[in-house]
Amino acid sequence: MTGDPNSTQDNLQDIRLGRADRGFVGKIIRLDALVTGSSLSPQELEQRLVEMGFVEGARVEILHEGTIRRDPIAVRVDNITIALRRSEAMSVIVERL
Amino acid sequence: MTAASLRLALVGAPNTGKTSLFNRLTGSTQKVANYPGVTVERKSGGFVTPEGRSVTVLDLPGTYSLRGRSPDEEITRDIVLGRFDGEAVPDLVLCVADATNLRLTLRLVLELKRVGRPMMLVLNMIDIAKRRGVTIDLDRMSQELGLPIVTAVAVRKGGVDELLKRTDEFLARSHEAAASEWTTPTIADLKAAQREADRIIAAAVTLPAKPDTLTSRIDSVVLHPVWGLLVLAVILFVMFQAVFSWAQPAMELLSDSFSALGQLIHGVLPESWSLLQSFLQNGVISGVGSVIVFLPQIIIIFLFILLLEDFGYMARAAFLMDRIMGGAGLHGRAFIPLLSSFACAIPGIMATRVIDNPRDRLTTILIAPLMTCSARIPVYTLIISAFVPATTVWGFVNLQGLVMFGLYAAGITSALTVSAIAKFFLWRDHAPAPFMLELPDYKVPRLRSIALGVFTRAKMFLYRAGTTILSMMVLIWFLASFPQAPAGADGPAINYSFAAMIGHALEPLLRPIGFNWQIAVALIPGMAAREVAVAALGTVYSIEGGKEAADAIGQVLAQKWTLATALSLLVWYIFAPQCASTLAVIRRETGGAKWMVVTFVYMLALAYVASFLTFNLAQALGLH
Numbered sequence: 001m002t003g004d005p006n007s008t009q010d011n012l013q014d015i016r017l018g019r020a021d022r023g024f025v026g027k028i029i030r031l032d033a034l035v036t037g038s039s040l041s042p043q044e045l046e047q048r049l050v051e052m053g054f055v056e057g058a059r060v061e062i063l064h065e066g067t068i069r070r071d072p073i074a075v076r077v078d079n080i081t082i083a084l085r086r087s088e089a090m091s092v093i094v095e096r097l
Numbered sequence: 098m099t100a101a102s103l104r105l106a107l108v109g110a111p112n113t114g115k116t117s118l119f120n121r122l123t124g125s126t127q128k129v130a131n132y133p134g135v136t137v138e139r140k141s142g143g144f145v146t147p148e149g150r151s152v153t154v155l156d157l158p159g160t161y162s163l164r165g166r167s168p169d170e171e172i173t174r175d176i177v178l179g180r181f182d183g184e185a186v187p188d189l190v191l192c193v194a195d196a197t198n199l200r201l202t203l204r205l206v207l208e209l210k211r212v213g214r215p216m217m218l219v220l221n222m223i224d225i226a227k228r229r230g231v232t233i234d235l236d237r238m239s240q241e242l243g244l245p246i247v248t249a250v251a252v253r254k255g256g257v258d259e260l261l262k263r264t265d266e267f268l269a270r271s272h273e274a275a276a277s278e279w280t281t282p283t284i285a286d287l288k289a290a291q292r293e294a295d296r297i298i299a300a301a302v303t304l305p306a307k308p309d310t311l312t313s314r315i316d317s318v319v320l321h322p323v324w325g326l327l328v329l330a331v332i333l334f335v336m337f338q339a340v341f342s343w344a345q346p347a348m349e350l351l352s353d354s355f356s357a358l359g360q361l362i363h364g365v366l367p368e369s370w371s372l373l374q375s376f377l378q379n380g381v382i383s384g385v386g387s388v389i390v391f392l393p394q395i396i397i398i399f400l401f402i403l404l405l406e407d408f409g410y411m412a413r414a415a416f417l418m419d420r421i422m423g424g425a426g427l428h429g430r431a432f433i434p435l436l437s438s439f440a441c442a443i444p445g446i447m448a449t450r451v452i453d454n455p456r457d458r459l460t461t462i463l464i465a466p467l468m469t470c471s472a473r474i475p476v477y478t479l480i481i482s483a484f485v486p487a488t489t490v491w492g493f494v495n496l497q498g499l500v501m502f503g504l505y506a507a508g509i510t511s512a513l514t515v516s517a518i519a520k521f522f523l524w525r526d527h528a529p530a531p532f533m534l535e536l537p538d539y540k541v542p543r544l545r546s547i548a549l550g551v552f553t554r555a556k557m558f559l560y561r562a563g564t565t566i567l568s569m570m571v572l573i574w575f576l577a578s579f580p581q582a583p584a585g586a587d588g589p590a591i592n593y594s595f596a597a598m599i600g601h602a603l604e605p606l607l608r609p610i611g612f613n614w615q616i617a618v619a620l621i622p623g624m625a626a627r628e629v630a631v632a633a634l635g636t637v638y639s640i641e642g643g644k645e646a647a648d649a650i651g652q653v654l655a656q657k658w659t660l661a662t663a664l665s666l667l668v669w670y671i672f673a674p675q676c677a678s679t680l681a682v683i684r685r686e687t688g689g690a691k692w693m694v695v696t697f698v699y700m701l702a703l704a705y706v707a708s709f710l711t712f713n714l715a716q717a718l719g720l721h
Contacts, residue, residue, distance in 0.1 A: 040531055043284065044166075050287040051161045052533055053200050055295075063313070064320040068420035072429070072532055074320060079304060080198055081312075081536040083416040083429075088531050 017060060017075070018090035024062045026094035028054060033091040045091055052084075053077040054092055102143070102151040103268055104185055108173060108209060109193035110202050111159035112409075112537040114221040117546050118193055118251035119156040122260075127553075138447070148265045155187065161201055163208055164281060169450055177212055178279060189267060190216040191260075196226035196233065196248070197538065199302060203294035204287070206242060213277045216244055217267065219260060223248040225540070230305030238301035252543040312538045316413070325417050332410075336401045337505060338498050340474070344393035351393070355386030372578075380574030383635055385567050394478075395471045395558050396551055398440050403550045407542040411436075412534050419532050425513035426520025428452050429532045431461040435512070438468035439505075440554070442679045445470075446686055460519050462686060463696055464512040466679050467672065469505045472627035476670050477504055479631050483651035484663045507671050511703070569622045573633050577618070596637065610705060611665040611712035613658075620675070627675045661715035668711040672704035 014029060031049055033042035040048070054060075054077055063081065064074035072085045109115040120127075123142025140156040157176060158169035165171035172181065179186030192209055194202035199220075206218055220226075220233065239246045247263045250256030282290070318324050359378040366374050405411055411433050419429025427435075430452050438445030445465045452458040469477075481497050488496045576596040583593070599621065600614030607617050615637045623630030635650045638657070654663070674680060674697045684693040 045531065046284050047164070047287060048166075048531065048533055050284060050291060051201070051204075052535070053291070055288055055291045064316060064416075065322060066416065066420045067322040067326060068424075070322075072416060072419050074316070074416060074536055078200060080200060081316075083412065083419075083532070083534045083536050085419070085532045088533060 014093050014095060016090050017062075017092035017094050018086040018088070020062055020089075020094070022062050022065045022070070022073075024060075024094075025097050026060055027097055028056055028058045028060060029093045029095055030056055031091055032093050042091075045088065049088070049091060052082050053080055054082075059097070060092070060094055102153050103264075104155070104188045105152050105191060105264070106155045106157055106176060106187035106189075107191050107193055108157050108177060108205075109159060110161050110195075110205055112198075112535060113159070113193045113195040113202060114251050115159060115193040116156065117543055118219065118221055118249060118257065119154060120546050120549050121251045121257050123154055144261075146261050146265045146268070148268075150265065150268050152264065155184075160205070162205060162282070162287070163212070163279065167450065177209065177214065178277065187214060189264070190214045191219050192216060193219045193221050195537075196220040196223045197229060197231060199298055200291075200294060201535075203242075203297060204290045206244070207290045207293055208279070208282060210242070210244065211278045213279075215267070217263065218242065218244050218246045220246060220248045221251050222540075224250045224253070224256075232303045234301040238297060241297045241300060252546065312409075315539055316536075319410070319413055320416060325413075329414060329417055332405070334502065336398070337502055338495070339401070340394050340397050340501075342495065342498065344397055347393035348390050351390045352386065355382055355390070358382055359386070375578065376571075376574060379636055380570055381567065383632070385563070385570060385632070389559065390475075392555060392558065394474050395440070396555055398471055399551050399554045400547065402437060402440060403547045404542050406433075407540065407547055409537045409539045412536050415532075415534055416536065422513075425516045426460060427513070427516050428454065428457040428461070430534065431457065434461055435465060435468055438465040438470060441470050441472065442466045442468065442676070443682050446679070446682050449686070456523075459687065459692065460516050460523075462683055463519060463692065463699075464516050466674065466676070466683075466696065466700065467508050467512040467515065469508040469671070470627070470676075472676065473504075473670050475628040475631040477501060477667065479634075479651055480654070480663050480667055483655040484658075484660055504667060504671060507668075511672065515699070515703075569629050570632055570636065573618075573622050573629075573636050577636055609712075610669065610708035611659070611662040611716075612669075613662070615657075616662075616666060623675050624677050627670065630675070659716075661712050664715050665708045665712035669704050669708040672700055672707055674700035674704075 015024075015026065017024075017026075017028075020026070031046050031054065033046040033049070058078050059076075061076040062073050063076050066072050070086075072083055073089060074081055074083050075089070107115050107119055119140065119142065122144050124144075126144070127140060127142040138158075141153060142156075143151060143153045145151050155176070157173040160170040160173045163170070163174040163177065165174040175181040176184050176187065177190060190209060190212075192202070192206050194206070206216075209216060218239075220235075223233075226233065235246050235248070245263065245267075247260050249260050319328055359382040362382065363374050363378050366377075368374075405414070414436070415429040415432045418432040422429060422431060431449070434445045434448040434452070436445075437448050442465045445468065446462050449458045449461045449465070452461060478501075481500050485497050485500050490496050490499065573596070576599070577594050579595060580593060596618045597614065600616075600618040603617040603620075604612075604614045607620075612620075615634065618637050619630045619633035622633045631650070634654070638650060638653045658666075680693050680697055683696055684690055687693070
């Protein structure tokens with residue numbers, strides 16, 4: 001169980017999309033839905049992320065942030081734009097491009 | 098429909114223009130009903146192909162997969178799989194895709210293919226894709242997918258000709274459905290399907306070097322943390338000013354026409370038929386007329402909602418509002434149902450089906466009736482125009498519009514407060530549900546589609562005016578006219594009627610909040626639909642004061658009520674559960690009477706307390 005978001009299992013260059021700033025451009029390395037403040041089960045959250053196009057290798061870019069605590073975020077995933085909360089985006093592991 | 102007609106089902110992800118395609122194919126033959134046992138809307142229609150074959154079309158709810166995580170998606174899955182009782186399995190599944198955005202749909206296509214039904218992929222909005230420089234190798238894609246592909250422009254005349262032709266070709270051959278291999282996909286299946294979809298896209302689609310810059314330019318303002326909220330506020334403000342001022346000329350015309358019609362009928366009938374004269378003029382024409390007068394406002398509000406939805410703004414509004422509504426314990430997706438509730442709580446409550454977390458959905462259902470629905474507009478308009486001068490304040494703001502805006506704001510504020518309280522007391526321990534929403538590219542609103550939507554809603558409103566409201570008006574007229582006053586009696590005839598008896602019986606309960614017995618009489622039929630109260634007041638006062646009063650209920654009210662009473666009634670209407678149909682829908686949507694009773698009791702209590710405070714405060718301030 002990688003309960004700590006900065007778990008040693010993560011490579012140093014790995015970033016959680018939920019922590020990235022506006023303007024961040026990266027590539028999805030994998031999904032890790034164990035760490036989440038979401039009410040969904042990790043499995044369900046991962047399935048939904050995949051259904052919205054968050055798959056390994058996809059290019060992501062944070063286009064917009066909400067007003068309060070910069071949440072939610074609008075993310076360009078390849079050629080579609082998805083709005084989601086940072087708590088859910090924490091499950092997406094990305095590397096900077 | 099004959100047994101020979103082909104059954105066609107439209108399946109697709111949200112935002113693919115599936116509804117436009119459905120509208121284009123079926124036009125005015127559409128029927129909207131509910132699936133048995135559930136509250137998901139069943140939209141069906143029919144058309145005849147160029148070669149004369151009759152086809153029935155079912156528009157299935159939008160879905161990203163067949164996993165069935167919401168009632169809508171379960172229906173789609175079960176019908177496609179032929180598991181849905183009472184619904185025949187479709188002969189041909191038309192999977193609708195947005196040609197500018199194939200990624201998510203192609204994965205759904207691959208999933209659907211495993212179901213084994215005969216299937217055709219429709220690449221909709223091919224014109225936009227071409228304009229953006231997206232080129233699609235249709236032969237290659239068709240070969241990779243193993244499916245026939247047809248392009249379409251649902252919003253243009255003739256844009257579905259090829260689809261019609263291919264449907265005919267399909268029908269000319271005989272088809273055997275393959276055995277269904279479908280099982281609920283695992284994460285690995287989903288990922289594999291997405292990889293396969295991406296591979297096919299890479300092989301068959303050439304994307305333009307630059308993405309859609311217009312959408313990103315608009316979004317840089319509309320989704321800006323500060324400007325975005327400002328834009329949203331301006332849109333809502335313009336919407337409410339428009340409802341109030343643009344509709345005015347049309348409303349005056351309608352109201353004049355109805356009173357002229359009443360006069361005409363009065364003149365045509367012989368004087369000896371005074372009871373029939375009174376029934377037609379005061380009961381039927383002025384009753385129904387005073388409700389139909391609000392048609393222009395209902396058209397304007399639905400026009401705004403449908404335009405914003407078609408343009409692609411609604412998802413942006415949900416994005417902007419998610420955190421703000423989250424503070425009140427609401428989901429960003431609740432914004433659309435709540436915004437629809439400004440038109441009517443019934444479609445709003447039904448639209449909460451997009452919220453898949455049951456607790457978030459229940460909270461939204463509980464507060465939806467607090468949003469100022471269009472049925473309140475007649476009541477607000479009547480009282481505001483009678484008691485608030487039409488002056489201009491701060492140089493450009495219409496004071497009446499400002500009061501209206503205030504009433505809307507009061508509804509919204511109380512809804513958010515109730516939601517926050519519900520979250521605190523009912524489900525403290527529950528983590529917030531996820532918010533994941535596609536922000537589609539902006540599109541020029543499809544006027545035909547919008548016109549059809551506005552028309553359908555206007556028809557529903559008129560149908561209600563013609564049935565429920567008309568029968569209530571006849572009942573009211575009867576209550577207010579019988580028993581008739583004895584010959585040579587003092588005072589107006591209505592003082593001897595059943596209506597007066599009921600009103601007097603309720604008066605002691607309502608006196609603390611400043612209501613007289615006439616208001617008490619009007620509130621009872623107002624339970625059928627809020628706007629009936631206006632017509633009821635008209636009937637009560639016009640019969641009391643003679644036919645001149647019917648022309649100007651407002652003027653009469655201004656003479657007969659104190660300002661404190663008027664304000665109290667306005668406040669009452671913000672909160673009171675004055676709509677039997679809304680309560681019935683809550684019962685249906687929550688699967689039992691419990692939440693209907695909760696809604697009724699909490700709204701009634703809020704209304705009484707708020708009106709009591711308003712009336713007493715206004716009296717203390719000397720507003721007589």
